[in-house]
Amino acid sequence: MTRYIRHAAAFSLLLLIALLVNLTRIQVLDAPSYNANPANGRTTMSRYARARGDVYAGRTRLTGSVRTGGTLAWQRAYTAGPVFAPVTGYASQAYGTTLLENAGDPVLSGTDPALSAAPLWNAVTRRPVRGGRVVSTVDPAAQRAAYRALGVRTGAVAALDPSTGRILALVSTPSYDPAEVAGDGRGALAAWRRLTTDPRQPMLNRAIRQTYPPGSTFTVVTAAAALDSGAVTGPDAATDSPDPYTPPGTGDRLADRTPRCRDATVRYAFEAGCDTVFARLGVRVGLPGMVGAARAFGFDDPGTSIPSHVSESVFDTSMNDARLARSCVGQDDTRATPLQMAMVAAAVADGGTVMAPYLIDRETDATGRTVRTTRPRPLGRAMSGRTAAVLADLMAGAVTDGTGTGAAVPGARVGGTSGTARTGTGDRGTPYAWYVSWARPARAATAPVAVAVVVEDTAAARTGASGGGSAAPVARAVMKAALGGGG
Amino acid sequence: MSAPRAAAPVAPVRQPRRRGVELSLLAAAVLIALFGYVNVGLAQDGRVPRGVLLYGPALCVPVVLAHLAVRWRAPYADPLLLPIAVLLNGMGLVLIHRLDLATPHERAGAPSQVIWSSLGMTLCVAVVVLLRDHRVLARYGYVSMAVALALLVVPIFFPAINGARIWIREGALSIQPGEFAKILLAVFFAAYLAANSNALAYTGRRVLWKVQLPTGRVLGPILLVWAMSIGVLVLETDLGTSLLFFGLFVVMLYVATGRRGWIAVGLMLAAAGAGVVGSLEPHVHSRVVDWLHPFASIRAGQGAGQLAEALFAFAAGGLLGTGLGRGHSILIGFAAKSDFIVATAGEELGLAGVTVLILLYALLVARGFRAGLAVRDAFGRLLAVGLATIVALQVFVIVGGVTDLIPLTGMAMPFLAQGGSSVVTNWIIVALLIRLSDSARAPGPLEAETGVIAMVRPSGGLEF
Numbered sequence: 001m002t003r004y005i006r007h008a009a010a011f012s013l014l015l016l017i018a019l020l021v022n023l024t025r026i027q028v029l030d031a032p033s034y035n036a037n038p039a040n041g042r043t044t045m046s047r048y049a050r051a052r053g054d055v056y057a058g059r060t061r062l063t064g065s066v067r068t069g070g071t072l073a074w075q076r077a078y079t080a081g082p083v084f085a086p087v088t089g090y091a092s093q094a095y096g097t098t099l100l101e102n103a104g105d106p107v108l109s110g111t112d113p114a115l116s117a118a119p120l121w122n123a124v125t126r127r128p129v130r131g132g133r134v135v136s137t138v139d140p141a142a143q144r145a146a147y148r149a150l151g152v153r154t155g156a157v158a159a160l161d162p163s164t165g166r167i168l169a170l171v172s173t174p175s176y177d178p179a180e181v182a183g184d185g186r187g188a189l190a191a192w193r194r195l196t197t198d199p200r201q202p203m204l205n206r207a208i209r210q211t212y213p214p215g216s217t218f219t220v221v222t223a224a225a226a227l228d229s230g231a232v233t234g235p236d237a238a239t240d241s242p243d244p245y246t247p248p249g250t251g252d253r254l255a256d257r258t259p260r261c262r263d264a265t266v267r268y269a270f271e272a273g274c275d276t277v278f279a280r281l282g283v284r285v286g287l288p289g290m291v292g293a294a295r296a297f298g299f300d301d302p303g304t305s306i307p308s309h310v311s312e313s314v315f316d317t318s319m320n321d322a323r324l325a326r327s328c329v330g331q332d333d334t335r336a337t338p339l340q341m342a343m344v345a346a347a348v349a350d351g352g353t354v355m356a357p358y359l360i361d362r363e364t365d366a367t368g369r370t371v372r373t374t375r376p377r378p379l380g381r382a383m384s385g386r387t388a389a390v391l392a393d394l395m396a397g398a399v400t401d402g403t404g405t406g407a408a409v410p411g412a413r414v415g416g417t418s419g420t421a422r423t424g425t426g427d428r429g430t431p432y433a434w435y436v437s438w439a440r441p442a443r444a445a446t447a448p449v450a451v452a453v454v455v456e457d458t459a460a461a462r463t464g465a466s467g468g469g470s471a472a473p474v475a476r477a478v479m480k481a482a483l484g485g486g487g
Numbered sequence: 488m489s490a491p492r493a494a495a496p497v498a499p500v501r502q503p504r505r506r507g508v509e510l511s512l513l514a515a516a517v518l519i520a521l522f523g524y525v526n527v528g529l530a531q532d533g534r535v536p537r538g539v540l541l542y543g544p545a546l547c548v549p550v551v552l553a554h555l556a557v558r559w560r561a562p563y564a565d566p567l568l569l570p571i572a573v574l575l576n577g578m579g580l581v582l583i584h585r586l587d588l589a590t591p592h593e594r595a596g597a598p599s600q601v602i603w604s605s606l607g608m609t610l611c612v613a614v615v616v617l618l619r620d621h622r623v624l625a626r627y628g629y630v631s632m633a634v635a636l637a638l639l640v641v642p643i644f645f646p647a648i649n650g651a652r653i654w655i656r657e658g659a660l661s662i663q664p665g666e667f668a669k670i671l672l673a674v675f676f677a678a679y680l681a682a683n684s685n686a687l688a689y690t691g692r693r694v695l696w697k698v699q700l701p702t703g704r705v706l707g708p709i710l711l712v713w714a715m716s717i718g719v720l721v722l723e724t725d726l727g728t729s730l731l732f733f734g735l736f737v738v739m740l741y742v743a744t745g746r747r748g749w750i751a752v753g754l755m756l757a758a759a760g761a762g763v764v765g766s767l768e769p770h771v772h773s774r775v776v777d778w779l780h781p782f783a784s785i786r787a788g789q790g791a792g793q794l795a796e797a798l799f800a801f802a803a804g805g806l807l808g809t810g811l812g813r814g815h816s817i818l819i820g821f822a823a824k825s826d827f828i829v830a831t832a833g834e835e836l837g838l839a840g841v842t843v844l845i846l847l848y849a850l851l852v853a854r855g856f857r858a859g860l861a862v863r864d865a866f867g868r869l870l871a872v873g874l875a876t877i878v879a880l881q882v883f884v885i886v887g888g889v890t891d892l893i894p895l896t897g898m899a900m901p902f903l904a905q906g907g908s909s910v911v912t913n914w915i916i917v918a919l920l921i922r923l924s925d926s927a928r929a930p931g932p933l934e935a936e937t938g939v940i941a942m943v944r945p946s947g948g949l950e951f
Contacts, residue, residue: 023886
């Protein structure tokens, strides 16, 4: 019997060994695939088990966390939700993350390996790493000023530091409070339904995710191309342009409402707003030249990210002269995000260099130790320094004498240009007023702020006037705040 | 079995008692369990739970009593049995308490489990003190069978709970009579086989080439047992218990007769029964489907099923675990404290912790078999083998079930899982193993007695 007892014992041990082998398979070999399974609730639970790190604008904290008392222990809160929503985005238990909450998620949620001083040791001890901070480049004063200036109107503001590409403001109205969708309960669901079905699209980030025809503000690009290519010898030279103008090979006729545009100088055309002059110049530069110039400013780049994705601003690459003529004055299929137009103004203010725009200044761990810093990165040169100086002069002239007087800031040199646009097809779309500008304090060498404003403005459509009336004061408010804050 | 082997000569040297070893191991077991309890408190609230001052001494009382009982009545018992049981029971309490904290709206499981554990240890003490000689049990073989059958049949008249008719519920108290039946059946099998092993092994007609069937009189009880386990399966839809009974019987039959044919016959019968029931009975069939496709519900868009959640829990634990109180095994939901308790151990203690637990069971089983090897009478040997096999099969069936190795069947993890009947039963098993190991190693009159019985009855059987 002893032998058979030994057999039975061996059999029993074999069963237990089978268990250990199988456990090793599950807990070690196959564990990664189980852990990554989307149905595994642990990912979510551990994510909300601790307070999320916060998003800052300078020293201003934009976010917070509140206890829920539920299974997902913490949820996101926002200190000034609607104002900063186009910067922070939302971090929702039910609907994921967007914008900075998305781009900075590894740091905010504490999963970024850079946060832990000893990653291997942490992997062994499984001690949860506290979420770090994401410090945005946004200037809270400029952001608030822009939000306040837009008020109840539909519109957007993008402001940049021309010499670095730091984004100083990203505002979109109407806005929403991201705190409303932060949870995963019935309240969040109702808010989500309401916000996503609202025809005014409060969750649309118009500053970077909506493109508008830039209208006359695009003439800055056209003028830069014309001056750089030699299509016109200087700002004060006659441009040899008719009014009305019929581009070659077409029956299309463009006419200006502004007087004295025939054969005007670039300076006059810029200050008075002569579209025929820039249409003529653009056709003279030619399609390849215009495409090259637009690309140098950042158009036609589908990969722009700040690091959140920015919608592609478009300058069509194949069209006939009639369309090219209209495209050169920001119509036809030409479309730009407010951020793109701010980059155009910034290039003028920064001597022709286009800096890559960025929204994250630095990321730190929970104690404030910096783990990552964004370095300013030039995208390229959009025009020669001389051309930039000429354009800066033209834009400043437009503020002092021309279409954009509403943008003047006391004690600073301001350059700007206005435009109108219609979203949608034909003349029936919603009209928008543009203003694109930069400002430099009187004794400073560089301009610390460039801004683009787009505002829904039914009056602009009626009068056909430029955007100076309704958009310029918004730009002025942002520039004033940016300069006042020490830039 | 063969009689000469049963009458193996006993070493004349006096065996060491090793009660001091047992006491120090017991202290370690209690300390580990208390440490686990403190650990859970620290992980959940960040402070040492106040209960430690109450539970520490409270836990020590029955442990010390059990130790004293062993010292008094079974001084030569295996010193590992009691500490292993205390450690497993203690860790079970810790895990149940930990899951109680995660389910504040449910009735806490740990307090009642403490009461059942105390009852179990009391019964363990009672068995050790009152059962002076295990061979007394051999007299009650058929009585045991009758009682076991009755215990198995009774729950059929009670409403099904969670798809299985294995509980008797009266108010807050629920008893699983099938648990107690395990021991009774082991006693019956041991007594029956000790008496009839030769008849089973060597008599009967040769029906086919080399296949020899025992006579009907001897075969009857075997068929009865087979029918019983199938009956349990069909009427109570309790696949686990059925598998356990059948496995237990086949193993004991093999040990008693040494005939591999029995294993083949047993496996074929089990396979046939399981195959038919698995494809026809809906409750069992769904378990088989879950086993084959644990992630089917995820693919169907209904979220993770229980088995998938258990696998996630094990995976989340990885090699070293999340630490006690830091896992999310509560996601398993229903039965997390009972059938799936080992998944909590897997998540919070990791592969390292579960391996330790499995090795503790392996050690317990090995000590059971060792007692079986050392004890001198056939009944004692078979009983020890049976009890050890019960533990091994239970662990295999339930851990294999929750780790998707075999179809999941409701079965309590010995000592760990919440369930009063199970914990009491396992304490009695440990008590019997203590008694058997003591008889195996104790010097004195037993020695001669055993020899006499073996010589007088060359069949090696005992009358009952």
